[in-house]
Amino acid sequence: MSPNRLLQPLQVSTMALHHRIGMAPLTRFRSTDDHVPTPLNVEYYAQRASGCYMACQIFAMGRAAVKEVAEREGIQITAPSALRASDDPQYGDPVAMTKKQIGMTVQAFADAARNARDAGFDAVEIHVGNGYLLDQFLQDVSNQRDDEYGGSIENRSRLIVEVTRAVVDVIGADRTGIRLSPWSTFQGMCMADPIPQFTDIIRKVDALGLAYMSLIESRISGSEQVSEKNTNSLEFAYKLWKRPLLVAGGYNAETAQKLVNEQYPDHNIIVLFGRHYVSTPDLPFRVKQSLSPNPYNRSTFYIQKSPQGYTDYPFSHEYLQSVQA
Ligand SMILES: Cc1cc2nc3c(=O)[nH]c(=O)nc-3n(C[C@H](O)[C@H](O)[C@H](O)COP(=O)(O)O)c2cc1C
Incomplete structure (x- = not known):
């Protein structure tokens, strides 16, 4: 054996x-x-x-923020576009982010990566999955912007590339990973055909030489099992990525x-x-x-x-x- x-x-x-x-x-x-x-x-x-x-996984909530918490803490819910995650009353109505807020987001990820490194973590994982802010920028169901951060595959990948570059500049590519969930329907996500968009972003972060990529199988939505008949394959991503791969x-x-x-x-x-x-x-x-x-x-x-x-x-x-x- x-x-x-x-x-x-x-x-x-x-x-x-x-x-x-x-x-x-x-x-x-x-x-x-x-x-x-x-x-x-x-x-x-x-x-x-x-x-x-x-x-240390770092992420921003975007439109997935809990409305009650945002109200209590006086935080405005912002996202790529003014589109709710779903009708679930736990979510609020987001406001579309300004370019300045997008720039601050890149800086916030770089700062968080530096803090994680200084706290002693071995690596930092950028969370681009499960319908949180960066995933919202990546997919057209949540990103209907008409500036350079939306409207095309290349534009929807732009913020993720900027964030990844900024994190890599701070802690190095050998300490940086990224997490993606191409098929997840959690929090109102999943494009009609995610493969071209995710092919683009996988190629771009591959070129940055990251330590690993982490992928989530389509049989999971967030932390719940979905029906086996609604599953899709990660085969396209396996073909694109030859370095260490985490799969859940x-x-x-x-x-x-x-x-x-x-x-x-x-x-x-x-x-x-x-x-x-x-x-x-x-x-x-x-x-x-x-x-x-x-x-x-x-x-x-x-x-x-x-x-x-x-x-x-x-x-x-x-x-x-x-x-x-
Ligand atoms: C309690 C709980 C919390 C989770 N929190 C996160 C999280 O913060 N970030 C993330 O990327 N995934 C999160 N997930 C998803 C898991 O990382 C994982 O993808 C999912 O549970 C599927 O793996 P499993 O079938 O082995 O549980 C969470 C799942 C659970 C059950």
């Missing part, structure tokens, strides 16, 4: 990974009201870090192994787990030992500041024994 590539080492720019199992970016609302991390956050990540590297969306140990061993034996893929990593602090150990992950409890994903559903998921007995030995 050929070795399981999921458990083989992989070099991602300067990062020497021991295996190809990664933790997906997961918003958990456990910091303070002023967005400051606490010892609880340290405990959560320490539980899940078995000799590892950590990227509904994977378990078997399907992850199949992806890296059988479907893409010539690609360097890290399979990301989201919900299973929420519930299972010793996930790589369990994959290696063929042990099942803990079941996750969706109702505790976002309980603000609470250790419940955050740091109280158990390690396996086998893992505890192995660290005592």
Whole structure:
């Protein structure tokens, strides 16, 4: 039997990974009201870090901002165009951004990248997925601008390229990654044919020499499974990107192994787990030992500041024994 590539080492720019199992970016609302991390956050990540590297994902909400929070904090909701994410009352009516605000956004991403580096993160991931601000600029369903930031494939890619260049200038391409969700319908997204637009942006960020690209499978919308009959392939992106690739969306140990061993034996893929990593602090150990992950409890994903559903998921007995030995 050929070795399981999921458990083989992989070099991602300067990062020497021991295996190809990664933790997906997961918003958990456990910091303070002023967005400051606490010892609880340290405990959560320490539980899940078995000799590892950590990227900080940076993103702006755009029209996906929660209306109530924006009102409470006196923030105007801005987006590429004055188009709501959906009829869901949690979203507000955005105002189209001025050129000055777009310039400030580029600067804000560069500043955030610098802060992440200074805080000790190994890499920075620019979030261009799941219907947040940069994804809104990329896709025509949310971008109907008639200036140089909209109206054509090239123009819709422009802000993402400017942001990526600015981040690369600050921290270096070898510490920069990007996340895309070409097929996601979450938060009112998905172009009629996303392939030409995403081909353009993948080619452009490839030319900048980023450390990795991270993709989300179409079987996931945000953090929810969608019907298998509505799924589409990421094949076009695999053909364009030959450097390390992170892939997430509904994977378990078997399907992850199949992806890296059988479907893409010539690609360097890290399979990301989201919900299973929420519930299972010793996930790589369990994959290696063929042990099942803990079941996750969706109702505790976002309980603000609470250790419940955050740091109280158990390690396996086998893992505890192995660290005592
Ligand atoms: C609680 C929760 C929070 C999430 N937060 C983010 C986020 O901040 N950024 C992001 O890119 N994806 C986020 N996601 C999506 C995950 O990164 C991942 O793509 C998705 O859960 C699919 O992977 P899975 O099937 O292994 O859970 C979140 C998912 C969950 C369940």
